[in-house]
Amino acid sequence: MHHRLLAIGLATLFACGGDADGDSATHDGHHGHHGSTATGLDYSTEVMTDGGSWMVSYTASADPIPLSEPFAIDIMAMDHMSGDMVMIDDIAIGVSMPSHGHSMNNDPAIGTNDDGTVTVTGMLFHMEGWWEMTADVTVMGTTERATFNVDCCQ
Numbered sequence: 305m306h307h308r309l310l311a312i313g314l315a316t317l318f319a320c321g322g323d324a325d326g327d328s329a330t331h332d333g334h335h336g337h338h339g340s341t342a343t344g345l346d347y348s349t350e351v352m353t354d355g356g357s358w359m360v361s362y363t364a365s366a367d368p369i370p371l372s373e374p375f376a377i378d379i380m381a382m383d384h385m386s387g388d389m390v391m392i393d394d395i396a397i398g399v400s401m402p403s404h405g406h407s408m409n410n411d412p413a414i415g416t417n418d419d420g421t422v423t424v425t426g427m428l429f430h431m432e433g434w435w436e437m438t439a440d441v442t443v444m445g446t447t448e449r450a451t452f453n454v455d456c457c458q
C-alpha cells in the first residue's frame with residue numbers, strides 16, 4: 305500500500321503542477337483525468353488492462369502534452385486487487401490516431417527502471433486531436449493490454 309500511495313501522490317503532483325490557468329474545476333478529485341473534450345471518450349491516465357489483472361497508469365513529462373515536440377511518459381502498473389505496485393517485465397507501446405489511420409512518425413524508445421516502472425522517450429504527437437496509446441504490459445508472465453485515450457494537446 306505504501307507504493308500505491310506514493311505513486312498517486314506523485315501523479316497528482318504532475319497532473320496539477322502545470323495548471324497555469326487557475327481553473328481548479330478540472331482537478332476536482334477525479335484523479336488522472338484531463339479536462340473534458342467533446343468526444344465523450346475516457347481520457348483517464350489510469351486504466352485497467354483488458355484481462356482485469358493490472359491497473360496501468362502513465363504520467364507525461366509535460367501537461368498539457370506539447371504539440372509537435374518530443375515528450376516522455378512514465379508508466380507504472382499495480383495489482384488490481386491489492387493496489388500494490390508490480391514490476392513491468394516487458395512492455396510494447398502502440399500509438400496511433402484511430403480516426404486518421406496513422407501512427408506517430410517516430411519510434412519511441414523504451415527503458416525499464418529499477419523500480420519496475422517504464423520510461424518511454426521520444427514520443428511526439430504531430431497532430432491535434434484524439435490519439436490512442438496501447439501498452440501491452442507483461443507482469444509475472446502475464447501480458448495484458450491497457451488502452452489510453454490521449455487528447456492532443458490541451
Ligand SMILES: [Cu+2]
Binds near residue numbers: 401404406433
Ligand atoms: Cu492525425
